[in-house]
Amino acid sequence: MRFLVFLLLTGAASLATAGELRDLRLWDSPEGTRVVLELSGSTAHKVFALENPSRIVIDLPGTTGVRLANKAAGKGAVEHVRAAQREEGxxxxxxMRKSIEPRAFLLDPADQYGYRLVLDLAGAGDEGAAPAAPPVKAEAWEPKPIVVAIDAGHGGEDPGAIGHGGLFEKDVALTLARKLAALVNAEPGFRAVLTRDGDYYLELRERVKRARKAQADLFVSVHANALKDRNMRGSAVYVVSARGATSEHARWLAQKENAADLVGGVGLHGKDDELAAVLIDLSQASTMEASFDVGARMLKSLGRVNTLQRAQVQQAGFMVLKAPDIPSVLVETAFITNAEEERLLRDPKGQDRIARSLFDGIKGYFESYRPREQRPADSPSPRLQKVRAPSGDGVRAIAD
Structure with missing residues (x-):
């Protein structure tokens, strides 16, 4: 039987000692099929193809795991997976459904992953899958209403900071949130969603959950700052820190089997860990870029109303900023513990100026970035799809 050897990687003799196959995963995409073998350690391996019928053979010397391998189901270009324990390993x-040249490479441990042997089988999707939807004409993409989720910080039994004049952060945050929502709703093509519209407490993740349920294009959390030093003053805008984004990435990956979890409109349910991680990374990168953009605009507008604590957008691990697919900012409108700024926060005219400055930043951002929805030209009542494309070259959209 004729065969072609496509890749042979051999290591030191010590690498051929007993190892274990810990997982075998397959996922399919328009570009091809990927097979991932998670191993207990680095190992010598040999990958080659056989013809008539088309097969790809993976030999792992000194490795066990036949039962686990035989449980894997075929997907995409791979019709079946079978394994046998031999004397060598x-x-x-x-x-295979058809002949494909494999590309194999070994990945060292990274984050929560161990050693992985990866096979890319390019250029073959699942021949038994449903045909792809026809391309949508360019004119079928139309502007969509912009949804701004506005989150009034604290509430209920959580008053937040308290000014020396008796002003509660939870009260002024709700007042500012309502004023901002009124400005948003008055703008054609905009719609505001308040995470809370009364004096009650919401869990932090529930606030983000409500924004995601509303398919928000932006999340703005409104607060007032506080410090023992009464002389401290200034407005500030925060986006999520790198550490906060990393921790949320891990949480989403751990909970990806929750069918309600989406990033950028793409479900994570049933996705391979590697694919899910890529989806989250792409969404977070786009979201972080957008968050800095809108945050900088809002900070500049706030500077016309109040002193700025810092001239740059700051980063912190606030829970409400961690949605991987919604640009999110937290605004510390002023120091409630500073007498002058507490008066600004209490004064209805001062509140109007703050709300207007926040909206000016939001509107300026969406003048540069306008969400669009997909409407098939021949469908009178389409299923709408929110699309957020990261800027920069070389980034391709990934969809179900």
Whole structure:
């Protein structure tokens, strides 16, 4: 039987000692099929293809795991997966739907992943899958209403900071949120959603959950700052820190089997860990860029109303900023513990000026970035899809 050897990687003899196959995952995409073998350690391996019928063979010397391998189901270009334990080690055979040249590479441990042997089988999707939807004409993409989720900080039994004149942060935050919502709703093509519209407490994740349920294009959390030093003053705008984004990335990946979890409109349910991680990374990168953009505009507008604590957007691990697919900012409108700024926060005219400055920043951002929705030209009542494309070259959209 004729065969072609496509890749042979051999390591030191010590690498061929007993190892274990810990997981075998397959996922399919328009570009091809990927097979991921998670291993207990680095190992010598051999990958080659056989013809008539088309098969790809993976030999893992000194490795066990036949039962786990035989549980894997075929997907995409791979029709079946079967394995056998041999004297030399584990042999895995991929029965292919057609002949494909494999590309194999070994990845070192990274974050929550161990050693992984990855096979990319490019250029073959699942022949049994439903046909792809026809392309949508350019004119079928139309502007969508811009949804701004406005979150009044604290509430109920959580008063937040309290000014020396008796002003509660929870009260002024709700007042400012309502004023901002009124400005948003008065603008054609905009719609505001308040996470809370009364004096009650909401869990932090519930605030983000409500924004995501409303398919918000922006999340703005309104607060007032506080410090023992009564001389401290100034407005500030925050976006999520790198550490906060990393921790949320891990949480989403751990909970990806929750069918309600989406990033950028794409469900994570049933996705391979590697694909889910890529989806989250792309969404977070786009979201972080957008958050800095709108945050900088809002900070500049606030500077016309009040002193700025810092001239740059700051970063922190606030829970409400961690949605990986919604640009999110937290605004510390002023120091409630500063007598002058407490008067600004209490004064209805001062509140109007703050709300207007926040809206000016929001509106300026959406003048540069306008969400669009997909409407098939031949459908009178389409299923709308929110699309957020990261800027920059070389970034491709990933969809279900």
């Amino acid at each position: 584990l042999r895995i055979v991929l029965d």
